[in-house]
Amino acid sequence: MNSFSPHRILVPVDFTDTSTVALATARRLAEGYDAEMLALFADTFVPPIAYADVPVGWYDENLDELKGAATTRLVSYLREHVGEVAKWEARVVTDTPVHAILATANEWNADLVVMGTHGWSGWRRVLLGSVAESVLHELDVPIVTIRHRDGEPATGINGIKRLLCPVNYSEVAREAIAVAGSIAEAFDGEIYVVHVIEAERTEPHEGDLDALREWIPHEMRHRCLYKELVIHGHAAEMVIDLAAKLESDMIVVGAQHRRFVDTTVIGTTTERILRHAGCPVITVVRKVGSSTIATTEAGKAATA
CATH class of the missing domain: 3.40.50.620 (HUPs)
Structure with a gap:
Protein backbone atom coordinates (compact mmCIF):
# COMPACT_ATOMS: atom_id res chain seq x y z
CA MET A 1 0.00 0.00 0.00
CA ARG A 147 -18.31 22.67 2.85
CA HIS A 148 -19.73 24.97 5.49
CA ARG A 149 -23.38 25.93 5.64
CA ASP A 150 -24.45 29.39 6.76
CA GLY A 151 -25.51 29.39 10.38
CA GLU A 152 -23.38 26.42 11.40
CA PRO A 153 -20.59 26.97 13.96
CA ALA A 154 -17.17 27.45 12.36
CA THR A 155 -15.47 24.89 14.57
CA GLY A 156 -14.30 22.15 12.23
CA ILE A 157 -14.19 18.47 13.13
CA ASN A 158 -13.66 17.32 16.71
CA GLY A 159 -11.99 14.09 15.66
CA ILE A 160 -11.59 11.65 12.80
CA LYS A 161 -13.04 8.42 14.14
CA ARG A 162 -15.33 7.26 11.35
CA LEU A 163 -14.23 7.31 7.72
CA LEU A 164 -16.17 6.28 4.63
CA CYS A 165 -14.15 5.05 1.65
CA PRO A 166 -16.07 4.23 -1.57
CA VAL A 167 -14.11 1.94 -3.89
CA ASN A 168 -14.44 0.59 -7.42
CA TYR A 169 -11.54 -1.90 -7.56
CA SER A 170 -9.31 0.54 -9.47
CA GLU A 171 -5.72 1.55 -8.76
CA VAL A 172 -6.79 4.98 -7.57
CA ALA A 173 -9.25 3.28 -5.21
CA ARG A 174 -6.31 1.33 -3.78
CA GLU A 175 -4.52 4.62 -3.21
CA ALA A 176 -7.63 6.03 -1.55
CA ILE A 177 -8.00 3.10 0.83
CA ALA A 178 -4.30 3.41 1.71
CA VAL A 179 -4.87 7.05 2.66
CA ALA A 180 -7.97 6.09 4.64
CA GLY A 181 -5.96 3.41 6.44
CA SER A 182 -3.25 5.90 7.36
CA ILE A 183 -5.76 8.39 8.74
CA ALA A 184 -7.61 5.69 10.69
CA GLU A 185 -4.32 4.51 12.13
CA ALA A 186 -3.22 8.04 13.08
CA PHE A 187 -6.51 8.91 14.76
CA ASP A 188 -7.53 5.48 16.07
CA GLY A 189 -10.50 5.47 13.71
CA GLU A 190 -12.59 2.97 11.78
CA ILE A 191 -13.21 2.73 8.03
CA TYR A 192 -16.40 1.75 6.24
CA VAL A 193 -15.28 0.45 2.85
CA VAL A 194 -18.25 0.59 0.50
CA HIS A 195 -18.76 -0.68 -3.04
CA VAL A 196 -21.82 0.74 -4.78
CA ILE A 197 -23.29 -1.38 -7.56
CA GLU A 198 -25.01 0.66 -10.25
CA ALA A 199 -25.79 -2.28 -12.56
CA GLU A 200 -29.41 -2.85 -13.54
CA ARG A 201 -30.41 -5.26 -10.81
CA THR A 202 -32.29 -4.70 -7.62
CA GLU A 203 -30.00 -6.36 -5.08
CA PRO A 204 -26.28 -7.18 -4.74
CA HIS A 205 -25.32 -10.76 -5.62
CA GLU A 206 -24.22 -13.15 -2.91
CA GLY A 207 -20.61 -13.05 -4.08
CA ASP A 208 -20.33 -9.25 -4.17
CA LEU A 209 -19.30 -8.93 -0.53
CA ASP A 210 -16.75 -11.73 -0.96
CA ALA A 211 -15.28 -9.89 -3.96
CA LEU A 212 -14.91 -6.72 -1.91
CA ARG A 213 -13.29 -8.56 0.97
CA GLU A 214 -10.85 -10.21 -1.41
CA TRP A 215 -9.96 -6.88 -3.03
CA ILE A 216 -9.14 -5.04 0.21
CA PRO A 217 -5.35 -5.20 0.76
CA HIS A 218 -4.41 -7.82 3.34
CA GLU A 219 -2.22 -5.40 5.30
CA MET A 220 -5.35 -3.39 6.16
CA ARG A 221 -6.33 -6.18 8.54
CA HIS A 222 -3.38 -5.38 10.78
CA ARG A 223 -3.48 -1.63 10.33
CA CYS A 224 -6.91 -0.50 11.49
CA LEU A 225 -10.51 -1.50 12.05
CA TYR A 226 -12.75 -1.59 8.99
CA LYS A 227 -16.11 -2.90 7.82
CA GLU A 228 -17.13 -3.89 4.30
CA LEU A 229 -20.42 -2.83 2.73
CA VAL A 230 -21.94 -3.54 -0.68
CA ILE A 231 -25.01 -1.50 -1.60
CA HIS A 232 -27.06 -0.91 -4.73
CA GLY A 233 -28.12 2.38 -6.27
CA HIS A 234 -26.83 5.64 -7.69
CA ALA A 235 -23.21 5.91 -6.56
CA ALA A 236 -22.97 9.54 -5.48
CA GLU A 237 -26.38 9.58 -3.80
CA MET A 238 -25.71 6.35 -1.92
CA VAL A 239 -22.32 7.54 -0.67
CA ILE A 240 -23.70 10.89 0.50
CA ASP A 241 -26.69 9.23 2.22
CA LEU A 242 -24.51 6.59 3.85
CA ALA A 243 -22.05 9.20 5.12
CA ALA A 244 -24.95 11.04 6.77
CA LYS A 245 -26.40 7.89 8.33
CA LEU A 246 -23.03 6.80 9.67
CA GLU A 247 -22.25 10.34 10.84
CA SER A 248 -18.93 10.02 9.04
CA ASP A 249 -16.18 12.43 9.99
CA MET A 250 -14.56 12.21 6.56
CA ILE A 251 -15.04 10.64 3.13
CA VAL A 252 -11.93 9.38 1.33
CA VAL A 253 -12.49 9.06 -2.41
CA GLY A 254 -10.22 8.34 -5.37
CA ALA A 255 -10.35 10.35 -8.59
CA GLN A 256 -8.58 9.82 -11.91
CA HIS A 257 -7.61 12.93 -13.85
CA ARG A 258 -8.80 12.61 -17.44
CA ARG A 259 -7.89 14.75 -20.42
CA PHE A 260 -10.75 16.77 -21.93
CA VAL A 261 -9.76 19.06 -24.80
CA ASP A 262 -6.94 21.14 -23.25
CA THR A 263 -7.72 20.64 -19.58
CA THR A 264 -8.29 17.83 -17.11
CA VAL A 265 -11.48 16.69 -15.44
CA ILE A 266 -12.47 14.28 -12.70
CA GLY A 267 -15.46 11.97 -12.76
CA THR A 268 -19.01 13.17 -12.20
CA THR A 269 -19.53 10.85 -9.22
CA THR A 270 -16.56 12.36 -7.40
CA GLU A 271 -17.67 15.90 -8.20
CA ARG A 272 -21.18 15.22 -6.90
CA ILE A 273 -19.79 13.83 -3.66
CA LEU A 274 -17.59 16.91 -3.28
CA ARG A 275 -20.50 19.27 -3.91
CA HIS A 276 -23.04 17.65 -1.62
CA ALA A 277 -21.28 15.73 1.16
CA GLY A 278 -22.00 17.01 4.64
CA CYS A 279 -18.51 16.20 5.96
CA PRO A 280 -14.96 16.88 4.77
CA VAL A 281 -13.93 14.95 1.67
CA ILE A 282 -10.33 14.00 0.95
CA THR A 283 -9.80 13.35 -2.75
CA VAL A 284 -6.87 11.18 -3.78
CA VAL A 285 -6.07 12.01 -7.39
CA ARG A 286 -4.02 10.37 -10.13
CA LYS A 287 -2.39 12.15 -13.05
CA VAL A 288 -3.56 11.84 -16.61
CA GLY A 289 -1.96 8.76 -18.13
CA SER A 290 -1.76 6.78 -14.90
CA SER A 291 -3.17 3.34 -15.49
CA THR A 292 -6.30 2.12 -13.79
CA ILE A 293 -7.78 -1.31 -13.30
CA ALA A 294 -11.25 -1.64 -14.75
CA THR A 295 -14.12 -2.24 -12.40
CA THR A 296 -15.19 -5.84 -11.95
CA GLU A 297 -18.32 -7.33 -13.40
CA ALA A 298 -20.00 -6.68 -10.06
CA GLY A 299 -20.75 -3.21 -11.37
CA LYS A 300 -19.56 0.35 -11.14
CA ALA A 301 -18.55 1.87 -7.84
CA ALA A 302 -18.64 5.18 -6.14
CA THR A 303 -15.66 6.76 -7.80
CA ALA A 304 -15.30 7.84 -11.39
Missing part, protein backbone atom coordinates in the same frame (compact mmCIF):
# COMPACT_ATOMS: atom_id res chain seq x y z
CA ASN A 2 1.16 3.53 -0.73
CA SER A 3 2.25 5.38 2.38
CA PHE A 4 0.46 8.58 3.34
CA SER A 5 2.02 10.71 6.03
CA PRO A 6 1.70 14.41 5.24
CA HIS A 7 4.41 16.69 6.56
CA ARG A 8 3.47 19.90 4.73
CA ILE A 9 -0.18 20.96 4.74
CA LEU A 10 -1.16 23.93 2.57
CA VAL A 11 -4.27 25.79 3.73
CA PRO A 12 -5.61 28.55 1.44
CA VAL A 13 -7.66 30.99 3.54
CA ASP A 14 -9.88 34.00 2.93
CA PHE A 15 -11.08 34.73 6.49
CA THR A 16 -14.63 33.42 5.92
CA ASP A 17 -16.32 30.85 8.19
CA THR A 18 -15.65 28.20 5.54
CA SER A 19 -11.99 29.08 5.66
CA THR A 20 -12.01 28.92 9.46
CA VAL A 21 -13.48 25.41 9.37
CA ALA A 22 -10.86 24.35 6.81
CA LEU A 23 -8.13 25.76 9.03
CA ALA A 24 -9.47 23.86 12.05
CA THR A 25 -9.54 20.65 10.01
CA ALA A 26 -5.98 21.22 8.82
CA ARG A 27 -4.90 21.87 12.41
CA ARG A 28 -6.40 18.55 13.47
CA LEU A 29 -4.57 16.71 10.69
CA ALA A 30 -1.33 18.53 11.49
CA GLU A 31 -1.65 17.38 15.10
CA GLY A 32 -2.15 13.76 14.09
CA TYR A 33 0.80 13.71 11.70
CA ASP A 34 3.08 16.23 13.43
CA ALA A 35 3.00 18.25 10.21
CA GLU A 36 3.63 21.91 9.56
CA MET A 37 1.01 24.20 8.04
CA LEU A 38 1.31 27.00 5.53
CA ALA A 39 -1.68 29.35 5.54
CA LEU A 40 -1.91 31.14 2.20
CA PHE A 41 -3.89 34.29 1.46
CA ALA A 42 -3.88 35.34 -2.19
CA ASP A 43 -5.30 38.54 -3.61
CA THR A 44 -4.59 40.77 -6.59
CA PHE A 45 -5.48 43.72 -4.35
CA VAL A 46 -7.30 45.24 -7.32
CA PRO A 47 -11.11 44.85 -7.54
CA PRO A 48 -12.92 44.60 -10.89
CA ILE A 49 -13.40 47.96 -12.58
CA ALA A 50 -17.16 47.82 -12.01
CA TYR A 51 -16.55 47.70 -8.27
CA ALA A 52 -13.65 50.13 -8.03
CA ASP A 53 -14.35 53.41 -6.28
CA VAL A 54 -10.73 54.60 -6.40
CA PRO A 55 -8.28 54.85 -9.30
CA VAL A 56 -6.58 51.54 -10.15
CA GLY A 57 -3.19 53.19 -9.84
CA TRP A 58 -3.84 53.76 -6.15
CA TYR A 59 -3.57 50.02 -5.52
CA ASP A 60 -0.18 49.83 -7.23
CA GLU A 61 1.12 52.73 -5.19
CA ASN A 62 -0.12 51.24 -1.92
CA LEU A 63 0.53 47.54 -2.62
CA ASP A 64 3.13 47.11 0.12
CA GLU A 65 0.83 48.67 2.68
CA LEU A 66 -2.09 46.49 1.56
CA LYS A 67 0.02 43.32 1.74
CA GLY A 68 1.35 44.33 5.13
CA ALA A 69 -2.18 44.79 6.47
CA ALA A 70 -3.20 41.43 5.02
CA THR A 71 -0.18 39.74 6.62
CA THR A 72 -0.98 41.26 10.01
CA ARG A 73 -4.55 40.05 9.72
CA LEU A 74 -3.47 36.57 8.63
CA VAL A 75 -1.02 36.17 11.52
CA SER A 76 -3.70 37.28 13.99
CA TYR A 77 -6.15 34.85 12.37
CA LEU A 78 -3.72 31.96 12.77
CA ARG A 79 -2.90 32.82 16.36
CA GLU A 80 -6.61 32.78 17.15
CA HIS A 81 -7.55 29.58 15.34
CA VAL A 82 -4.35 27.51 15.48
CA GLY A 83 -2.29 28.98 18.29
CA GLU A 84 0.57 26.75 19.38
CA VAL A 85 -1.21 23.48 18.60
CA ALA A 86 0.68 23.08 15.32
CA LYS A 87 3.64 24.64 13.54
CA TRP A 88 2.47 27.22 11.03
CA GLU A 89 3.62 29.89 8.62
CA ALA A 90 1.62 32.78 7.18
CA ARG A 91 2.09 33.83 3.56
CA VAL A 92 0.41 36.59 1.54
CA VAL A 93 0.77 36.48 -2.25
CA THR A 94 -0.23 39.05 -4.85
CA ASP A 95 -1.94 36.79 -7.34
CA THR A 96 -5.23 35.14 -8.20
CA PRO A 97 -6.22 32.39 -5.72
CA VAL A 98 -5.98 29.45 -8.14
CA HIS A 99 -2.59 30.38 -9.56
CA ALA A 100 -1.21 31.20 -6.11
CA ILE A 101 -2.39 27.89 -4.65
CA LEU A 102 -0.96 25.83 -7.51
CA ALA A 103 2.36 27.68 -7.52
CA THR A 104 2.76 27.57 -3.75
CA ALA A 105 1.81 23.89 -3.54
CA ASN A 106 4.53 23.04 -6.05
CA GLU A 107 7.21 25.41 -4.72
CA TRP A 108 6.64 24.45 -1.08
CA ASN A 109 6.28 20.73 -1.90
CA ALA A 110 2.94 20.46 -0.13
CA ASP A 111 1.80 16.86 0.28
CA LEU A 112 -1.74 17.76 1.39
CA VAL A 113 -4.06 20.70 0.67
CA VAL A 114 -7.01 21.58 2.90
CA MET A 115 -9.45 24.19 1.63
CA GLY A 116 -13.07 25.29 1.65
CA THR A 117 -15.28 24.87 -1.39
CA HIS A 118 -17.23 28.05 -0.66
CA GLY A 119 -16.35 31.40 0.72
CA TRP A 120 -15.27 34.78 -0.57
CA SER A 121 -17.35 37.82 0.31
CA GLY A 122 -18.71 40.63 -1.84
CA TRP A 123 -17.66 40.55 -5.48
CA ARG A 124 -15.44 37.54 -4.79
CA ARG A 125 -18.55 35.43 -4.33
CA VAL A 126 -18.43 34.75 -8.08
CA LEU A 127 -15.55 32.39 -7.32
CA LEU A 128 -17.42 30.23 -4.82
CA GLY A 129 -16.48 26.62 -5.52
CA SER A 130 -14.55 27.29 -8.71
CA VAL A 131 -11.24 27.76 -6.87
CA ALA A 132 -11.38 24.37 -5.17
CA GLU A 133 -12.54 22.68 -8.37
CA SER A 134 -9.71 24.22 -10.40
CA VAL A 135 -7.16 23.13 -7.82
CA LEU A 136 -8.58 19.59 -7.84
CA HIS A 137 -8.21 19.44 -11.61
CA GLU A 138 -4.57 20.52 -11.56
CA LEU A 139 -2.85 19.11 -8.46
CA ASP A 140 -2.00 15.46 -7.90
CA VAL A 141 -1.65 15.54 -4.10
CA PRO A 142 -4.55 14.61 -1.80
CA ILE A 143 -6.94 17.52 -1.27
CA VAL A 144 -9.38 17.90 1.61
CA THR A 145 -12.39 20.03 0.70
CA ILE A 146 -14.72 21.52 3.29
Whole structure:
Protein backbone atom coordinates (compact mmCIF):
# COMPACT_ATOMS: atom_id res chain seq x y z
CA MET A 1 0.00 0.00 0.00
CA ASN A 2 1.16 3.53 -0.73
CA SER A 3 2.25 5.38 2.38
CA PHE A 4 0.46 8.58 3.34
CA SER A 5 2.02 10.71 6.03
CA PRO A 6 1.70 14.41 5.24
CA HIS A 7 4.41 16.69 6.56
CA ARG A 8 3.47 19.90 4.73
CA ILE A 9 -0.18 20.96 4.74
CA LEU A 10 -1.16 23.93 2.57
CA VAL A 11 -4.27 25.79 3.73
CA PRO A 12 -5.61 28.55 1.44
CA VAL A 13 -7.66 30.99 3.54
CA ASP A 14 -9.88 34.00 2.93
CA PHE A 15 -11.08 34.73 6.49
CA THR A 16 -14.63 33.42 5.92
CA ASP A 17 -16.32 30.85 8.19
CA THR A 18 -15.65 28.20 5.54
CA SER A 19 -11.99 29.08 5.66
CA THR A 20 -12.01 28.92 9.46
CA VAL A 21 -13.48 25.41 9.37
CA ALA A 22 -10.86 24.35 6.81
CA LEU A 23 -8.13 25.76 9.03
CA ALA A 24 -9.47 23.86 12.05
CA THR A 25 -9.54 20.65 10.01
CA ALA A 26 -5.98 21.22 8.82
CA ARG A 27 -4.90 21.87 12.41
CA ARG A 28 -6.40 18.55 13.47
CA LEU A 29 -4.57 16.71 10.69
CA ALA A 30 -1.33 18.53 11.49
CA GLU A 31 -1.65 17.38 15.10
CA GLY A 32 -2.15 13.76 14.09
CA TYR A 33 0.80 13.71 11.70
CA ASP A 34 3.08 16.23 13.43
CA ALA A 35 3.00 18.25 10.21
CA GLU A 36 3.63 21.91 9.56
CA MET A 37 1.01 24.20 8.04
CA LEU A 38 1.31 27.00 5.53
CA ALA A 39 -1.68 29.35 5.54
CA LEU A 40 -1.91 31.14 2.20
CA PHE A 41 -3.89 34.29 1.46
CA ALA A 42 -3.88 35.34 -2.19
CA ASP A 43 -5.30 38.54 -3.61
CA THR A 44 -4.59 40.77 -6.59
CA PHE A 45 -5.48 43.72 -4.35
CA VAL A 46 -7.30 45.24 -7.32
CA PRO A 47 -11.11 44.85 -7.54
CA PRO A 48 -12.92 44.60 -10.89
CA ILE A 49 -13.40 47.96 -12.58
CA ALA A 50 -17.16 47.82 -12.01
CA TYR A 51 -16.55 47.70 -8.27
CA ALA A 52 -13.65 50.13 -8.03
CA ASP A 53 -14.35 53.41 -6.28
CA VAL A 54 -10.73 54.60 -6.40
CA PRO A 55 -8.28 54.85 -9.30
CA VAL A 56 -6.58 51.54 -10.15
CA GLY A 57 -3.19 53.19 -9.84
CA TRP A 58 -3.84 53.76 -6.15
CA TYR A 59 -3.57 50.02 -5.52
CA ASP A 60 -0.18 49.83 -7.23
CA GLU A 61 1.12 52.73 -5.19
CA ASN A 62 -0.12 51.24 -1.92
CA LEU A 63 0.53 47.54 -2.62
CA ASP A 64 3.13 47.11 0.12
CA GLU A 65 0.83 48.67 2.68
CA LEU A 66 -2.09 46.49 1.56
CA LYS A 67 0.02 43.32 1.74
CA GLY A 68 1.35 44.33 5.13
CA ALA A 69 -2.18 44.79 6.47
CA ALA A 70 -3.20 41.43 5.02
CA THR A 71 -0.18 39.74 6.62
CA THR A 72 -0.98 41.26 10.01
CA ARG A 73 -4.55 40.05 9.72
CA LEU A 74 -3.47 36.57 8.63
CA VAL A 75 -1.02 36.17 11.52
CA SER A 76 -3.70 37.28 13.99
CA TYR A 77 -6.15 34.85 12.37
CA LEU A 78 -3.72 31.96 12.77
CA ARG A 79 -2.90 32.82 16.36
CA GLU A 80 -6.61 32.78 17.15
CA HIS A 81 -7.55 29.58 15.34
CA VAL A 82 -4.35 27.51 15.48
CA GLY A 83 -2.29 28.98 18.29
CA GLU A 84 0.57 26.75 19.38
CA VAL A 85 -1.21 23.48 18.60
CA ALA A 86 0.68 23.08 15.32
CA LYS A 87 3.64 24.64 13.54
CA TRP A 88 2.47 27.22 11.03
CA GLU A 89 3.62 29.89 8.62
CA ALA A 90 1.62 32.78 7.18
CA ARG A 91 2.09 33.83 3.56
CA VAL A 92 0.41 36.59 1.54
CA VAL A 93 0.77 36.48 -2.25
CA THR A 94 -0.23 39.05 -4.85
CA ASP A 95 -1.94 36.79 -7.34
CA THR A 96 -5.23 35.14 -8.20
CA PRO A 97 -6.22 32.39 -5.72
CA VAL A 98 -5.98 29.45 -8.14
CA HIS A 99 -2.59 30.38 -9.56
CA ALA A 100 -1.21 31.20 -6.11
CA ILE A 101 -2.39 27.89 -4.65
CA LEU A 102 -0.96 25.83 -7.51
CA ALA A 103 2.36 27.68 -7.52
CA THR A 104 2.76 27.57 -3.75
CA ALA A 105 1.81 23.89 -3.54
CA ASN A 106 4.53 23.04 -6.05
CA GLU A 107 7.21 25.41 -4.72
CA TRP A 108 6.64 24.45 -1.08
CA ASN A 109 6.28 20.73 -1.90
CA ALA A 110 2.94 20.46 -0.13
CA ASP A 111 1.80 16.86 0.28
CA LEU A 112 -1.74 17.76 1.39
CA VAL A 113 -4.06 20.70 0.67
CA VAL A 114 -7.01 21.58 2.90
CA MET A 115 -9.45 24.19 1.63
CA GLY A 116 -13.07 25.29 1.65
CA THR A 117 -15.28 24.87 -1.39
CA HIS A 118 -17.23 28.05 -0.66
CA GLY A 119 -16.35 31.40 0.72
CA TRP A 120 -15.27 34.78 -0.57
CA SER A 121 -17.35 37.82 0.31
CA GLY A 122 -18.71 40.63 -1.84
CA TRP A 123 -17.66 40.55 -5.48
CA ARG A 124 -15.44 37.54 -4.79
CA ARG A 125 -18.55 35.43 -4.33
CA VAL A 126 -18.43 34.75 -8.08
CA LEU A 127 -15.55 32.39 -7.32
CA LEU A 128 -17.42 30.23 -4.82
CA GLY A 129 -16.48 26.62 -5.52
CA SER A 130 -14.55 27.29 -8.71
CA VAL A 131 -11.24 27.76 -6.87
CA ALA A 132 -11.38 24.37 -5.17
CA GLU A 133 -12.54 22.68 -8.37
CA SER A 134 -9.71 24.22 -10.40
CA VAL A 135 -7.16 23.13 -7.82
CA LEU A 136 -8.58 19.59 -7.84
CA HIS A 137 -8.21 19.44 -11.61
CA GLU A 138 -4.57 20.52 -11.56
CA LEU A 139 -2.85 19.11 -8.46
CA ASP A 140 -2.00 15.46 -7.90
CA VAL A 141 -1.65 15.54 -4.10
CA PRO A 142 -4.55 14.61 -1.80
CA ILE A 143 -6.94 17.52 -1.27
CA VAL A 144 -9.38 17.90 1.61
CA THR A 145 -12.39 20.03 0.70
CA ILE A 146 -14.72 21.52 3.29
CA ARG A 147 -18.31 22.67 2.85
CA HIS A 148 -19.73 24.97 5.49
CA ARG A 149 -23.38 25.93 5.64
CA ASP A 150 -24.45 29.39 6.76
CA GLY A 151 -25.51 29.39 10.38
CA GLU A 152 -23.38 26.42 11.40
CA PRO A 153 -20.59 26.97 13.96
CA ALA A 154 -17.17 27.45 12.36
CA THR A 155 -15.47 24.89 14.57
CA GLY A 156 -14.30 22.15 12.23
CA ILE A 157 -14.19 18.47 13.13
CA ASN A 158 -13.66 17.32 16.71
CA GLY A 159 -11.99 14.09 15.66
CA ILE A 160 -11.59 11.65 12.80
CA LYS A 161 -13.04 8.42 14.14
CA ARG A 162 -15.33 7.26 11.35
CA LEU A 163 -14.23 7.31 7.72
CA LEU A 164 -16.17 6.28 4.63
CA CYS A 165 -14.15 5.05 1.65
CA PRO A 166 -16.07 4.23 -1.57
CA VAL A 167 -14.11 1.94 -3.89
CA ASN A 168 -14.44 0.59 -7.42
CA TYR A 169 -11.54 -1.90 -7.56
CA SER A 170 -9.31 0.54 -9.47
CA GLU A 171 -5.72 1.55 -8.76
CA VAL A 172 -6.79 4.98 -7.57
CA ALA A 173 -9.25 3.28 -5.21
CA ARG A 174 -6.31 1.33 -3.78
CA GLU A 175 -4.52 4.62 -3.21
CA ALA A 176 -7.63 6.03 -1.55
CA ILE A 177 -8.00 3.10 0.83
CA ALA A 178 -4.30 3.41 1.71
CA VAL A 179 -4.87 7.05 2.66
CA ALA A 180 -7.97 6.09 4.64
CA GLY A 181 -5.96 3.41 6.44
CA SER A 182 -3.25 5.90 7.36
CA ILE A 183 -5.76 8.39 8.74
CA ALA A 184 -7.61 5.69 10.69
CA GLU A 185 -4.32 4.51 12.13
CA ALA A 186 -3.22 8.04 13.08
CA PHE A 187 -6.51 8.91 14.76
CA ASP A 188 -7.53 5.48 16.07
CA GLY A 189 -10.50 5.47 13.71
CA GLU A 190 -12.59 2.97 11.78
CA ILE A 191 -13.21 2.73 8.03
CA TYR A 192 -16.40 1.75 6.24
CA VAL A 193 -15.28 0.45 2.85
CA VAL A 194 -18.25 0.59 0.50
CA HIS A 195 -18.76 -0.68 -3.04
CA VAL A 196 -21.82 0.74 -4.78
CA ILE A 197 -23.29 -1.38 -7.56
CA GLU A 198 -25.01 0.66 -10.25
CA ALA A 199 -25.79 -2.28 -12.56
CA GLU A 200 -29.41 -2.85 -13.54
CA ARG A 201 -30.41 -5.26 -10.81
CA THR A 202 -32.29 -4.70 -7.62
CA GLU A 203 -30.00 -6.36 -5.08
CA PRO A 204 -26.28 -7.18 -4.74
CA HIS A 205 -25.32 -10.76 -5.62
CA GLU A 206 -24.22 -13.15 -2.91
CA GLY A 207 -20.61 -13.05 -4.08
CA ASP A 208 -20.33 -9.25 -4.17
CA LEU A 209 -19.30 -8.93 -0.53
CA ASP A 210 -16.75 -11.73 -0.96
CA ALA A 211 -15.28 -9.89 -3.96
CA LEU A 212 -14.91 -6.72 -1.91
CA ARG A 213 -13.29 -8.56 0.97
CA GLU A 214 -10.85 -10.21 -1.41
CA TRP A 215 -9.96 -6.88 -3.03
CA ILE A 216 -9.14 -5.04 0.21
CA PRO A 217 -5.35 -5.20 0.76
CA HIS A 218 -4.41 -7.82 3.34
CA GLU A 219 -2.22 -5.40 5.30
CA MET A 220 -5.35 -3.39 6.16
CA ARG A 221 -6.33 -6.18 8.54
CA HIS A 222 -3.38 -5.38 10.78
CA ARG A 223 -3.48 -1.63 10.33
CA CYS A 224 -6.91 -0.50 11.49
CA LEU A 225 -10.51 -1.50 12.05
CA TYR A 226 -12.75 -1.59 8.99
CA LYS A 227 -16.11 -2.90 7.82
CA GLU A 228 -17.13 -3.89 4.30
CA LEU A 229 -20.42 -2.83 2.73
CA VAL A 230 -21.94 -3.54 -0.68
CA ILE A 231 -25.01 -1.50 -1.60
CA HIS A 232 -27.06 -0.91 -4.73
CA GLY A 233 -28.12 2.38 -6.27
CA HIS A 234 -26.83 5.64 -7.69
CA ALA A 235 -23.21 5.91 -6.56
CA ALA A 236 -22.97 9.54 -5.48
CA GLU A 237 -26.38 9.58 -3.80
CA MET A 238 -25.71 6.35 -1.92
CA VAL A 239 -22.32 7.54 -0.67
CA ILE A 240 -23.70 10.89 0.50
CA ASP A 241 -26.69 9.23 2.22
CA LEU A 242 -24.51 6.59 3.85
CA ALA A 243 -22.05 9.20 5.12
CA ALA A 244 -24.95 11.04 6.77
CA LYS A 245 -26.40 7.89 8.33
CA LEU A 246 -23.03 6.80 9.67
CA GLU A 247 -22.25 10.34 10.84
CA SER A 248 -18.93 10.02 9.04
CA ASP A 249 -16.18 12.43 9.99
CA MET A 250 -14.56 12.21 6.56
CA ILE A 251 -15.04 10.64 3.13
CA VAL A 252 -11.93 9.38 1.33
CA VAL A 253 -12.49 9.06 -2.41
CA GLY A 254 -10.22 8.34 -5.37
CA ALA A 255 -10.35 10.35 -8.59
CA GLN A 256 -8.58 9.82 -11.91
CA HIS A 257 -7.61 12.93 -13.85
CA ARG A 258 -8.80 12.61 -17.44
CA ARG A 259 -7.89 14.75 -20.42
CA PHE A 260 -10.75 16.77 -21.93
CA VAL A 261 -9.76 19.06 -24.80
CA ASP A 262 -6.94 21.14 -23.25
CA THR A 263 -7.72 20.64 -19.58
CA THR A 264 -8.29 17.83 -17.11
CA VAL A 265 -11.48 16.69 -15.44
CA ILE A 266 -12.47 14.28 -12.70
CA GLY A 267 -15.46 11.97 -12.76
CA THR A 268 -19.01 13.17 -12.20
CA THR A 269 -19.53 10.85 -9.22
CA THR A 270 -16.56 12.36 -7.40
CA GLU A 271 -17.67 15.90 -8.20
CA ARG A 272 -21.18 15.22 -6.90
CA ILE A 273 -19.79 13.83 -3.66
CA LEU A 274 -17.59 16.91 -3.28
CA ARG A 275 -20.50 19.27 -3.91
CA HIS A 276 -23.04 17.65 -1.62
CA ALA A 277 -21.28 15.73 1.16
CA GLY A 278 -22.00 17.01 4.64
CA CYS A 279 -18.51 16.20 5.96
CA PRO A 280 -14.96 16.88 4.77
CA VAL A 281 -13.93 14.95 1.67
CA ILE A 282 -10.33 14.00 0.95
CA THR A 283 -9.80 13.35 -2.75
CA VAL A 284 -6.87 11.18 -3.78
CA VAL A 285 -6.07 12.01 -7.39
CA ARG A 286 -4.02 10.37 -10.13
CA LYS A 287 -2.39 12.15 -13.05
CA VAL A 288 -3.56 11.84 -16.61
CA GLY A 289 -1.96 8.76 -18.13
CA SER A 290 -1.76 6.78 -14.90
CA SER A 291 -3.17 3.34 -15.49
CA THR A 292 -6.30 2.12 -13.79
CA ILE A 293 -7.78 -1.31 -13.30
CA ALA A 294 -11.25 -1.64 -14.75
CA THR A 295 -14.12 -2.24 -12.40
CA THR A 296 -15.19 -5.84 -11.95
CA GLU A 297 -18.32 -7.33 -13.40
CA ALA A 298 -20.00 -6.68 -10.06
CA GLY A 299 -20.75 -3.21 -11.37
CA LYS A 300 -19.56 0.35 -11.14
CA ALA A 301 -18.55 1.87 -7.84
CA ALA A 302 -18.64 5.18 -6.14
CA THR A 303 -15.66 6.76 -7.80
CA ALA A 304 -15.30 7.84 -11.39
